[in-house]
Amino acid sequence: MKFIPLFLLFSIFCFSQKISFVYDIKYKLSSDESEKPNSETMILDIENTNSVFRQLMDKKSDSLTQNNKNGMFTLGVENQFYVKKNLKDNSIIKIITYLHNNYALPITEKLNWKILTDQKVIGKYKSQKAEVNYGGRKWTAWFTSELSYNDGPYIFNGLPGLILSIEDDKTDYSFNLIQVKKLGDLFDIRLKSIPIDWTKYQNLAKSFYNDPYDLNSKLGKTVTFTDANGKQLDINQLSKNRQKDIIENNNPIELNHKINYK
Numbered sequence: 001m002k003f004i005p006l007f008l009l010f011s012i013f014c015f016s017q018k019i020s021f022v023y024d025i026k027y028k029l030s031s032d033e034s035e036k037p038n039s040e041t042m043i044l045d046i047e048n049t050n051s052v053f054r055q056l057m058d059k060k061s062d063s064l065t066q067n068n069k070n071g072m073f074t075l076g077v078e079n080q081f082y083v084k085k086n087l088k089d090n091s092i093i094k095i096i097t098y099l100h101n102n103y104a105l106p107i108t109e110k111l112n113w114k115i116l117t118d119q120k121v122i123g124k125y126k127s128q129k130a131e132v133n134y135g136g137r138k139w140t141a142w143f144t145s146e147l148s149y150n151d152g153p154y155i156f157n158g159l160p161g162l163i164l165s166i167e168d169d170k171t172d173y174s175f176n177l178i179q180v181k182k183l184g185d186l187f188d189i190r191l192k193s194i195p196i197d198w199t200k201y202q203n204l205a206k207s208f209y210n211d212p213y214d215l216n217s218k219l220g221k222t223v224t225f226t227d228a229n230g231k232q233l234d235i236n237q238l239s240k241n242r243q244k245d246i247i248e249n250n251n252p253i254e255l256n257h258k259i260n261y262k
Contacts (some may be wrong), residue, residue, distance in 0.1 A: 002074055018046070020182070020183045023043070023178060024039060024177035025077075025081070025175050026038065026181055031095055037172075049087045053084075054083075055081060055082070076098070077103075078205060080097065083252075092155050093261075096204070104195050126146060127144045127164055130235055135257070137173075139169070141166040143163045146161065147161060153166065162177075165177065213239060
């Protein structure tokens with residue numbers, strides 16, 4: 001595993017009840033070993049026993065929406081990483097945003113951690129190795145008790161310290177801490193969410209696959225797409241191309257909930 005060296009940290013953070021941990025995530029949309037992974041910045045905001053993990057762009061979008069401005073419009077339901085935790089209630093909710101609606105998907109799979117004796121230094125922190133199975137994948141994590149938050153990126157939590165790094169054994173997904181900073185307010189605007197389970201999640205995903213450009217809701221209206229030169233594009237061909245991409249890039253983090261689109 002490769003780690004990004006950074007950590008300009010102050011000891012005061014360890015005693016703060018409001019803190020942000022910034023992670024770099026690398027992930028492969030396809031299971032093709034030769035594929036170059038995507039890289040994104042994600043942030044874990046913690047206030048007392050509550051936390052929100054989301055892409056940095058999601059946090060910026062939430063901030064815009066909170067200030068009565070337009071946030072991002074999300075296409076599709078896969079490859080979303082928005083997770084809310086209440087560690088006091090042992091509650092983990094994955095938020096799926098699709099067609100301006102927020103859906104709340106409870107994560108109930110138990111994390112049975114195996115803490116190993118292996119130790120190493122990551123940045124300025126002494127860390128210890130742990131393993132867990134989640135989502136049909138085997139994960140290896142490194143955590144530190146020097147940051148006394150039993151939380152981590154995405155749905156991962158429950159170790160005696162913050163998770164600095166975690167990666168699955170296929171190296172399809174890896175999360176690495178790159179920055180620690182003070183948190184202002186833990187704002188959460190995605191409070192009104194429609195409850196779903198994994199079956200309903202798959203139904204949403206298949207609905208997107210069958211109608212990638214949401215044309216069914218636009219019946220009776222003229223819908224056209226043009227390229228940069230103003231040339232009108234074939235919407236049927238665009239839909240077929242999108243469906244092809246969905247099938248080829250079908251490597252979800254929860255591999256045990258992989259959707260069969262055909």
